[in-house]
Amino acid sequence: MLNGIHHAAIICSDYEKSKDFYTRILGFKVVAENYRADRDSHKLDLALADGTQIELFSFPSAPKRPSYPEAQGLRHLAFTVENVEAVCHHLASLGVEVEPIRVDEFTGKQFTFISDPDDLPLELYQHN
Incomplete structure (x- = not known):
């Protein structure tokens, strides 16, 4: 469907x-x-x-997005990447603040978060 x-x-x-x-x-x-x-x-x-x-x-x-503490509704957008660490280094070199890399306790995959210019949380999730 x-x-x-x-x-x-x-x-x-x-x-x-x-x-x-x-x-x-x-x-x-x-x-x-x-x-x-x-x-x-x-x-x-x-x-x-x-x-x-x-x-x-x-x-x-347009009103600001309620985010912190987290509000009901869309929590974040997640994007798959081949290599979280490499993407983090690239984004940091462009001045983007990157949270420390974490490991998903259920899948064992690495992930982290950045924010867009309006503080919308964007997740970077290791694909492989």
Whole structure:
């Protein structure tokens, strides 16, 4: 019935800053970029190599996301990586704050977290 996740939608506070983070820092490719004047809103469709997408929106005066302590709802987005340690070193070299690497107690896989410009938690999970 369901085949996979097509996209996650994110509302950002600073469109240019978030666009830079998701494209230059994380390596998403721009699929489409639109501005809706009637809403004063940008919509940026971004994709990873496997086709997974993020829709990045900007809306004037959008409220901040409740996060800490953790609120109900979406907890974080998780991305698979081949080598958590290598990705962490790369992101740190670009100025991204990376949490210490942990090991999933159930799978034995390494993972860690970073935050996007609006403090949305993003997990990096070792694929193999």
